[in-house]
Amino acid sequence: MAFREYKIGCWMFGISLSASMFVTIFLPGLDISSVSSTELALEKQLTYGRESAFSYEDPFLQGKGKPIKVVLTKDPMNGSAMDETNAYVFEAGTPFPAGLNHTNILGEDVKALSESKGRIAEADENGTVFLVKIDDASDTPYIENATATRGWTPAKVLSASDHTIMAGSGKTMFVREGCWWCHTLLPEQTQDWQSFGRPPMLGDFNGESPTTFGSDRKAPDLLHVGARNSSREWMMLHFFNPRLVQVHSIMPRYDYLWGDKDAQGNVIDLEAWDVGYQKYVSGETPYPPEVPDYADNTEIRYLIDFVLNLK
Ligand code: HEC
Numbered sequence: 001m002a003f004r005e006y007k008i009g010c011w012m013f014g015i016s017l018s019a020s021m022f023v024t025i026f027l028p029g030l031d032i033s034s035v036s037s038t039e040l041a042l043e044k045q046l047t048y049g050r051e052s053a054f055s056y057e058d059p060f061l062q063g064k065g066k067p068i069k070v071v072l073t074k075d076p077m078n079g080s081a082m083d084e085t086n087a088y089v090f091e092a093g094t095p096f097p098a099g100l101n102h103t104n105i106l107g108e109d110v111k112a113l114s115e116s117k118g119r120i121a122e123a124d125e126n127g128t129v130f131l132v133k134i135d136d137a138s139d140t141p142y143i144e145n146a147t148a149t150r151g152w153t154p155a156k157v158l159s160a161s162d163h164t165i166m167a168g169s170g171k172t173m174f175v176r177e178g179c180w181w182c183h184t185l186l187p188e189q190t191q192d193w194q195s196f197g198r199p200p201m202l203g204d205f206n207g208e209s210p211t212t213f214g215s216d217r218k219a220p221d222l223l224h225v226g227a228r229n230s231s232r233e234w235m236m237l238h239f240f241n242p243r244l245v246q247v248h249s250i251m252p253r254y255d256y257l258w259g260d261k262d263a264q265g266n267v268i269d270l271e272a273w274d275v276g277y278q279k280y281v282s283g284e285t286p287y288p289p290e291v292p293d294y295a296d297n298t299e300i301r302y303l304i305d306f307v308l309n310l311k
Contacts, residue, residue, distance in 0.1 A: 031202075035203045036107025036109055036110050036203055037141065037206040038201060038203040038206075039132060039141035040204045041099075041203055041204050041205060041207060042099070042106075042110070042132045042141050042142070042143055043086070043132050044204070044205075044207075045098065045099045045100075045207040046088035046132065047067065047088065047165075047167050047171075047309065048066070048067075048097065048167070048171050049065065049094060049095065049096075050065070050095040050096060050097050050209075052168070052171040052174075052175050052209065052210060052212070053209075053210055055095075061172050061173075061175065061176040063166070063173060064169075065093070065094055066166070066169045067089060067094055068089045068091070068158070068166060069086060069087075069089075069164065069165040069167055069309070070087045070157055070158065070160075070163065070165075071085075071086060071163040071164075072087055072160060072161050073085075074160060074161075076152050076157045076159075076161075077150065077152070077156065079160070086131070087129050087146065087152070087157050088129065088130045088132075089129050089158060090125070090127065090128045090130070090154070091127055091154045092125065092126050092154075093125060097208075098207040099206060100120060100123065103120070105206050106143075106206060106207070107203070107206065109138065110141060113135050113138075113142035114142040114143040117135065117144065118143050118145055119144070119148040120144075120145050122148040123145045123148070127147070127155075128145060128147045129145075129146045129147050129153065129154055130145060130146060131144040132144075165305045165309055166297070166305045166306075167305045167306040167309040169305075170302035170304070170306025170307070170309070173302050173303040173306065174212060174303065175212060177254065180212050180213075180214040180215075181214075181216075182214075182217070182218040182251070183217070183218075183219050183220065183222045184213060184214035184217045184221045184222070185211075185212050185213055186199070186200065186213045186214065187199045187200075187221050187223055192221065195220075195221075196221035196223065197223065197227065197228075198224070219250075222307065222310055224310060224311060225307060226309055226310045227311045230308060232304060232308065235304045235307060236291055236293075236294070236304070239253075239254040239303065239304070240253065240254070240255045240258070241277065241291075244291070254300065255273070257300035257303060258294050258295075258300050259294075259295065259300075262292035262295060263294060263296070264293070265295075266292070276288065276289035
C-alpha cells in the first residue's frame with residue numbers, strides 16, 4: 001500500500017478541481033443562458049461582427065471581415081426622408097455574429113421575434129442588411145433582416161448614406177493595441193456611476209466576443225466615453241500624442257495607426273514631427289507641429305469610430 005496517500009491525493013485533487021469547475025463555469029453558464037439579449041447586446045453584435053480578436057478572416061487583426069454600421073436619414077429604396085436609423089451592413093463574405101449563427105444565444109423571446117417578425121433565418125452571408133427593432137406589444141428588442149423584409153441590399157444602403165461607422169474594425173484595433181491593459185469597459189456599482197456612467201447589465205453581452213472588460217484599471221473607464229467627449233479632433237490629437245492634450249498622460253502614442261500618408265496624400269514623417277515636438281516641449285517654439293488629418297479607412301479612423309461609438 002505504498003501508493004495509498006498518492007491515490008487519495010489524486011482523488012482529492014480531481015474532486016476539488018471538478019467541483020470548482022462546476023461552480024465557476026457550469027452553474028453561471030445556466031444563469032447566463034437564461035438571460036435575454038438587451039437592445040444594446042443586439043446592436044453590439046451587429047456592429048462588431050463575429051470575433052474581434054484572432055479569427056480566420058482576420059488572422060493579423062487588421063479589422064477585416066467586419067460589418068459596417070450606417071446611419072440613414074432617407075429610405076434606401078425611394079430616397080424619401082425618414083427618422084434617423086442605424087443599419088448594419090454585412091457585405092458578401094462578412095461572417096455573422098454568434099447570435100445569428102446560434103440563435104439560442106439571443107434568449108427565448110428575442111429569438112422568437114427575430115425569427116417571426118425579423119425573418120433572420122432567411123439571412124445568408126451573400127450580403128445582408130440588419131436593423132435592431134423593438135416590438136411595440138411586448139417591448140422586446142429583436143433583429144430584423146431588412147434585406148428580406150424591405151429589400152434593402154448592402155449596395156443600396158451604402159449608397160443612401162455617407163455616414164458610415166467602422167466600429168467593428170475599430171474594436172479589433174482596441175484589442176490588438178492592448179488598450180484594455182489600462183482601460184476598462186466596465187463601470188462598477190460604486191461611485192463609478194458618477195464619473196463613468198451606468199454599469200452594464202448581464203444581457204448586454206450576449207453574443208459578444210471578446211467582451212474587453214479589462215481588469216486592472218490604470219486609466220478612465222471608456223464604456224460611455226463617446227457620450228462625455230464626442231470630439232473627433234480631440235481624439236485625433238490625443239491618439240497622435242496624448243501629451244498634446246494631457247501634459248502628464250502616461251498613455252502611449254498611437255501615431256503609427258495613421259499609416260504612411262495623410263488625407264491629402266502627403267507622406268507622414270513621424271521623425272520630423274518629433275523633432276518639431278521636442279522644440280515645442282523645450283520652449284523653442286510656441287506651438288507643437290500640426291497633427292496630420294488621417295486618410296479614410298486607416299486604422300486610426302477605425303479606432304476613433306469605435307471609441308466615439310461607445311455611448
Ligand atoms: C499605459 C496605459 C494606457 C494605454 C495602453 C492606453 N491608455 Fe488611454 N488613457 C490612459 C490614461 C492615463 C488616460 C487619462 C489621461 C489622458 O487623457 O491621456 C487615458 C485617456 C484616454 C481617453 C480619454 C478618456 C476620457 O475619459 O476622456 C481615451 C478615449 C483613451 N484613453 C483611449 C485609449 C485607447 C483607444 C487606447 C488603445 C489604443 C488607449 N487609450 C491605451 C492610459 C492608457
